[in-house]
Amino acid sequence: MDEDFTNAACQQAALGNPPPRGTTMPNAQESRLPKFVVRLPDGLREEIDAAAAAADTSMNTIFVRAIRQYLDKQNRQDLLLDALAKAAENTANE
DSSP, X not given: OOHHHHHHHHHHHHTTOOOOTTOOOOOHHHHHSOOOOOOOOTTHHHHXXXXXXXXXXXXXXXXHHHHHXXXXXXXXXXXXXXXXXXXXXXXXXX
16 A cells, blocks of 8 residues: 555544545554555456445455465366376376
8 A cells, every 4th residue: 555645544534534445544464464566457446446345345355365266276277287197197107
């Protein structure tokens, strides 16, 4: 999250104004987590925002879930390919 935005959000919270939808106030644990800046193609941010609103969650949660699903799919694909290669090797050795 942009530091200027975070400071502005904190100042607004101090005045009793909630942060914009899709954002959260940083807590001590979150501030220690690594941050990664991503450049999104035109329109993708709006799609992520709409998905977050529909799921009543944050854009960060949608993004993290999408990355986790992708990585899990890649891992399953690697396991299946390894199993197929072993099966083909066993068949060839018979």
